[in-house]
Amino acid sequence: MANTIFSSSKNTTFYLSCISMFSILILGYLFITFKYPSIGDDSGYYLKIAYDLAGGMSFFKDLNCSYSPLVMYIYSIPFYFNKDTGLSMLFVYAYVIYPLIGFFFYKVLAYFDVKKNRRLFFTLVLITANFTLEGFHILLEPYVLLFQLIALSILLVYKTNRWMLLLSGIFVFLAFFSKQYGIFILPAFLYFLYNEANNRRNFLFCALFLCIGFLIPLFLLGIYFVAFEGLTAQNFICRLFGISALKGDEYITGIGYSLKGLMERLWQFVLKFPFIIMIPLVFIRKKGKIPSKKTRFSLLLLLGSLSQLYFAYYDHYFQLITPYAIIVVVRLYKRRHKSQYRILQVFSLFFIVVSFFKLYNNYKYKKVIHEEQSINIPVLKSVLPENEKVYLYSISTSYYFLCKYDSPNFETLGYKFPSELTINKIQESLKKGSYIVIGPKFAHLKEFKDYQVISGLTLKREVKRDLTDTYISVLKK
Known part of the structure; x- marks a missing residue:
């Protein structure tokens, strides 16, 4: 046990120092948000749809939007109580999700044999990284991640319990219903069940219950929108899966997509989240052994999350990649190589420095955009009033x-x-x-x-x- 990262007094000091820095970074983002309340393009898009939903509009029937609607329905809730809800209250409402993400990620890490102090360390790494990756905006990704983590925690705790698999499938659907990319964790779930089931018949039943859990809310929503909202079943399915936009003259996302742009964005992600450099170490065999089932499962989760980059590579898309990258990294602890722990310490320091630099840049951004919006709103309204x-x-x-x-x-x-x-x-x-x-x-x-x-x-x-x-x-x- 002498090689564990926090076994010595020196490592304990390093651990506590990192925890303190992560906390300061998170508080820094809270400060700039409420000091200069303002929103970007995506946030304005989602919030206006949420505002309209609270005003009585139907998402699939009345609006042309290629996203899944659940998060916009969630964001609409404050407007039912107060149509004039301000930005500060909306940010409070939006940020409540981060402690929940932290709670379920902490629980997930327990399955991968991570000790309590390290779980706290990596949970704060996740939240800090996601704030750095545009998480200080009001977006869809935090809810996608929350539902994914809930589904994952149920799967890891209850394994082949069929009724709990039904519940896990429901949360996979909620992740998908928050944004279509949420479904990309499903292949890893099926791999997990294949390993846990003691025979093929049991696996097929487990997979069936997981899929039924996904299909039940889909079926109920289909009935509602077809029977009560008047949509055709084909139109509902096309809208839900974004098919109508994919085959039409619109883009869902990824404007100006290019391989060069993808490579540049991946490099920027490495700079913001250097821990990912450690992932190739997973493939280095120790004494001829291949990666364990848990390691292969964690790699499938990561690969599933990376598949969304096929469509676009905006910074906030990486919010759905960081947790699974962290899970792969923590699997390295089972190897107990001292050099890997030293590498982790170096990357942690680099991550903190870059995160403070990004916080400063985002502080300047929020200050400028708050000033601009404060000036531009009355100018626009003088010519074009509300509604x-x-x-x-x-x-x-x-x-x-x-x-x-x-x-x-x-x-x-x-x-x-x-x-x-x-x-x-x-x-x-x-x-x-x-x-x-x-x-x-x-x-x-x-x-x-x-x-x-x-x-x-x-x-x-x-x-x-x-x-x-x-x-x-x-x-x-």
Whole structure:
């Protein structure tokens, strides 16, 4: 036991120091969020849909949105009590999920033979990493991860108990119903059951109960939306699985996807989460032994989470990768090589330094965007008051929520990002009497020759937005 990472007084000091640094980083993100309450593009998109759902709209029937709806229904709950719920309260509501993620991840680590103090260490690593990976925004990924971890913890504790597998399958569905990528853990679950079942017949029954758990809520929701909302079964399935967007003239996500971009984003992830460099050590055999079943299971979980990068590689997508990367890393502890523990210490220090650097950059980002939104909101509302039918082409989709603008065509446009649609598709979908906010280089396109120029506005330049200047035009169809 002398080789364990925290066995000596020196290692204990290192452990406690890291815990303190992780706590400071998490508190730092809480500080900048509530000091400068503001939202980005994705958050504004989700919150405006949540606001509309609280106003009585039906997700599948009324809105064109390629995502799964569960999290947006969850985010809609505060608006049932107060339509004017502010950003600070919404962030409180959104951040409550992080202690729950930490709790279930802590429980999952116990299955992989991780001692209590190390479980706390890696739980805080996860939460810190996810805040660094855009987790200080209001997004879908935290709920996907929570439901995945609940499903995983049930599976690991109850193994082949068929009724509990039914429950685990339900939580896999909830992860999928939060965002379609949540289903990518299912192959690893089936591998786990194959190893735990004592014969093929038992495995097939266990797999069947897991799948039935997934299908029960799918079936019930299908009945509701088909029988009570009037959708066809085909339309419901296409919307739920994003098929209609995949086969149509829209993108679900991953605008500008390229292999070069993927490689660059993976490198950035390595810099933000250097622990992943340790993963190849799993494949180094010790005394001719192959990786254990637990190690192979952890690798399948990681591979499943990585498969979402086939579609896109935004920073927040890596929130669903970090927990499974950590699980693979902790499997290295079973090898008890002192050099690996020293490597872990070095990576921990590197991770802390980079995380503080990212916190500082995000502090500056939140400060700037808070100032810009505070200035731009009244300017926009002076021309386009709340509840107007507006499509935001050249400014952030955050203003849909901040200014409470409605989509000009919920069924076709919804709140789609401009990069997801052609400009011809957008203008054709605008209804008579609705507005579009557009930059000057677009205002003179032939598609808008019959539109009326209502006003020109000068907005404070938005963070990371590629505008030649801050002047925009408001056009009316």
